Amino acid sequence: MSYPGSIGRRTLLGAAAAAVAAAAIEANAGATPPGAGAGAGAARSVRLPIPPRLQWNENHGYCGECSIQQAALFYGTYVSQYACRLLVGSSQQAEVLVAVNDQRALSALRLTSDEFDFRRVRAPQFEPWFGWVTRHLDARHPVLITCFVRGMRDPDYDHIMLATGFSAAKPGRYAPVDTLTFNDNFSAKPQTRRASALSDTRSMRRNGSRYRFCVPRTIDYGCGVTGIVDETGLAAPVRLLLDNDREPDILKGQPAATFRARVEVSGLAPGGQYVLYRYDDCRNVPARGFAASRYTSALPFSASGGTASFTASIRSDGMAVFRCLPTGA
Secondary structure, three states, X not given: OOOOOOOOOOOOOHHXXXXXXXXXXXXXXXXXXXXXXXXXXXXXXXXXXXXXOOOOOOOOOOHHHHHHXXXXXXXXXXXXXXXXXXXXXXXXXXXXXXXOOHHHHHHHOOEEEEEOOOOOOOOOOHHHHHHHHHHHHHOOOOEEEEEEEOOOOOOOOOEEEEEEEEEEOOOOOOOOOOEEEXXXXXXXXXXXXEHHHOEEOOOOOOHHXXXXXXXXXXXXXXXXXXXXXXXXXXXXXXXXXXXXXXXXXXXXXXXXXXXXXXXXEOOOOOOXXXXXXXXXXXXXXXXXXXXXXXXXXXXXXXXXXXXXXXXXXEEOOOEXXXXXXXXXX
């Protein structure tokens, strides 16, 4: 078994990418339908409002970048897959990989994170890993997760996805009837599967004989995206919703597009005075002193209720970071 740090390039090219894509449409005989609970004893169910998005397949696959893109939107940030990869290297050959450089990309986007400590958890790790994932989701943190793909052979993992929900009798603990919901970066719909049907070894001879991708049973990796960098503690939650589920693939020569986005702000005090800041370069996003920062635009507004909604235009090949602070913060 080799570990991250010695992980080589992922091989989500050609037939391999097609194999993962096929998982989105294969028969799902053992899966629990989205929205289903974990059985009669289920006490907790969480589904984060993160619509699936579709990855590019060139250059070993953009699964890590696409997963970060989805998680970042939940925190008011858009980053193209192309721009996300540049956060970890100087070319499009430097993949974003969980337990290797994903936290570098998240930090550059001014997002906080927490990685599963695979070096300290006794193997087999799947059950404690599952509990760790559900704890993060219960705290409303999307989680980057990794999986084996049937027919592939990387000893660590082959593909990265985003976990967005769960059902469990006891969040933080594993039970076979619990469920995990995830965006696989190939399907336009979230996937939900029982915990007992989710894992396998590299051989993929058990659950992997029915599902094309499974979470490793022995050594596991994951990264919870826990929030934004905000030393003031005053930033209101911001979420971005796009009018599409994919970005034009500029690596194929497709022209970049302008997305129509809805900027949703919550946690406002009615009657309070706020400013919605936009940054088109993540390097300009501060941890404090937003009013004096190098923002692209600043929109003052008075909150008429606990939430507010705005529209914005965003280039598909760039980035846009939104922060909402009380006036003067």
